[in-house]
Amino acid sequence: MAIAVLRFPGTNNEEDAIRALSLIEGADPYLVPSRKGLAGLEKADGIFIPGGFSYGDYLRAGAVASVETITEGVRDLAEDGLPVMGVCNGFQILAEMGLLPGALLPNESAHFICKWVYLKVSDRATLFTEGLEGAVIRLPIAHAEGNYYCSDEELEAINDENRIPFRYCNESGEINDIVNPNGSVHNVAGVLSQKGNVLGLMPHPERASRQILGSSDGLLIIENFVRATKC
Amino acid sequence: MELIHEGKAKRVFADPDSNNRVIIEFSDSVTAGDGAKKDAFPDKGSIACDISELLFSYLEGKGIDTHYIKRLKGPQLLCKKVTIFPVEVVCRNIAAGSFSKRYGVEKGIKFEKPLVEFFVKDDSLHDPLITMGALTRIGLVSRDVLQFLTRVTLSVNYYLSELLKQQGLTLIDFKLEFGMTEDNTIVLADEISPDTMRIWDNKSTSLDKDVFREGKGDLISVYKKLLDTLRASKPEDVEIVKEVVQVIVEPKSGIKNPPGEVTKKALMRLGFAEVDDVRVGKVFNIILKKPITTEILNHLNIMNVKLLSNPISEKHKVRLE
Structure with missing residues (x-):
């Protein structure tokens, strides 16, 4: 399946993403520089927006990339049901586009945080968490603006709609303030679009795709994403 | 023509051809x-x-x-x-x-x-x-x-x-x-x-x-x-002058503002004990090619919603003074 891996000026995780995607049978990831515009998405069965610092994080992380021509193409394809996955800055771009609810604010500590975290996977089924329901997984984070925020009403709604597949937790799966790395409401680490085909995730599954990297938990999420592109 | 208004030096008539136009007639009187x-x-x-x-x-x-x-x-x-x-x-x-x-x-x-x-x-x-x-x-x-x-x-x-x-x-x-x-x-x-x-x-x-x-x-x-x-x-x-308008974007109240918090701590270290809180936002100086109009004001609001501010966490205002 053809997976477009987008690269905006300042994106720097595209190689990691392509390597991780290449590990999955049937996945055919290819790099799409954002300047290619809509043409870059023509043959895509799925879209992966990797992390980095698109446009230097000027204005707000993801804001400038969110109004590019290619991003409009992503919106149309996502609305048609194409699987889209945004990691870190990719999540920030999807949130700025309004494809995902909420906003990613500066970390509560005001520091850039780079460390391994545990995530509790929702026990309700989603496209991206098949086989992981209720599990505790380990992925790295690396961000300065990963503090997920949305209004109380929105949080209640997305929680009810099973759109919070990943939350920060401790090793045994307990969700509390101590293990919340960045101040996110409700310890949210990832959210889904209304249709469930768009995932935004602050932690990096592509950096946890082989044991030698410290964990291969992330590969399971990427596998689910690739499987979804075949549907 | 129907007289709508009579001033000291002008009379305003309804335009018989259109409801949203008027005819203004200048009189010879001076006061x-x-x-x-x-x-x-x-x-x-x-x-x-x-x-x-x-x-x-x-x-x-x-x-x-x-x-x-x-x-x-x-x-x-x-x-x-x-x-x-x-x-x-x-x-x-x-x-x-x-x-x-x-x-x-x-x-x-x-x-x-x-x-x-x-x-x-x-x-x-x-x-x-x-x-x-x-x-x-x-x-x-x-x-x-x-x-x-x-x-x-x-x-x-x-x-x-x-x-x-x-x-x-x-x-x-x-x-x-x-x-x-x-x-x-x-x-x-x-x-x-x-x-x-x-x-x-x-x-x-x-x-x-x-x-x-x-x-x-x-x-x-x-x-x-x-x-x-x-x-x-x-x-x-007559040369057209560029005009500057300011767009102020600030965190909504109730939204944590870590940049403001670290700035406040630094001000405390400098001894400014009177500071209770600091909230950091942004100021955009937008230089216009022409004078401000209602259309441009509307555009500034769209610019805010589309790009300059994130309405989820920030509020914005256009400052003209």
Whole structure:
């Protein structure tokens, strides 16, 4: 399946993403520089927006990339049901586009945080968490603006709609303030679009795709994403 | 034609062809001193109409929204129908008229910067001077609108002053009125003529209604001279100036602001114990190619929603002052 891996000026995780995607049978990831515009998405069965610092994080992380021509193409394809996955800055771009609810604010500590975290996977089924329901997984984070925020009403709604597949937790799966790395409401680490085909995730599954990297938990999420592109 | 409104020097008729247009007819009468002095001069309406036509077209050409559509036969302008704001906006470059009288300031003193004043448009109160604060408290005009009117008035001042300067004339002061069109656009309305402004030549001789107010010459020949001078001017030579508006984006209340918190801690370390909280936002200086209009104001709001601010966590405002 053809997976477009987008690269905006300042994106720097595209190689990691392509390597991780290449590990999955049937996945055919290819790099799409954002300047290619809509043409870059023509043959895509799925879209992966990797992390980095698109446009230097000027204005707000993801804001400038969110109004590019290619991003409009992503919106149309996502609305048609194409699987889209945004990691870190990719999540920030999807949130700025309004494809995902909420906003990613500066970390509560005001520091850039780079460390391994545990995530509790929702026990309700989603496209991206098949086989992981209720599990505790380990992925790295690396961000300065990963503090997920949305209004109380929105949080209640997305929680009810099973759109919070990943939350920060401790090793045994307990969700509390101590293990919340960045101040996110409700310890949210990832959210889904209304249709469930768009995932935004602050932690990096592509950096946890082989044991030698410290964990291969992330590969399971990427596998689910690739499987979804075949549907 | 149905008469909609009759003022001291103009009559407004409904346009038989369109509900959102009016026909403004300039009369020959001239009044001064709150109506105490009154007279009529043949042809005055026609000249005032010519000058208004010329200046409205000129200002439109520089990007300022006006009610002017086109000239009709006789002393009539076809204009957009507007609801006039109940405030007269006066802009002064040099002390004269009621300003000199009110503050006991010698006529002819040049201001460092142009001054914008508001007067309530109400004959029964004799059109008193009013502050922006009082206007908003009474609820006559909102603060946002007043700031917009002030900005447009200053742009008008620049373009009129430059055009006159080209001909060796000085714009002393002028009065503007604004209105809201049916499609919610704020436009410059009323008239721009020597009835509503003061213009001096290089010998400080008036080319405006002061000739009548002070009884020092033939009004018609002075008005004609001004018209001829304006006709000889070169509007295309007046440079368009860029204008700056500010967009302020700040975190909504209740949203944590880590940059503000670390800044506050640093201020504490420096010993500024009086600081209770710091919230860090952004200021965008947006440089416009032309004067502000209602359309540009609307665009600024769209710019905010689409890019400059994130409405989920931030609030924004456009600052015109």
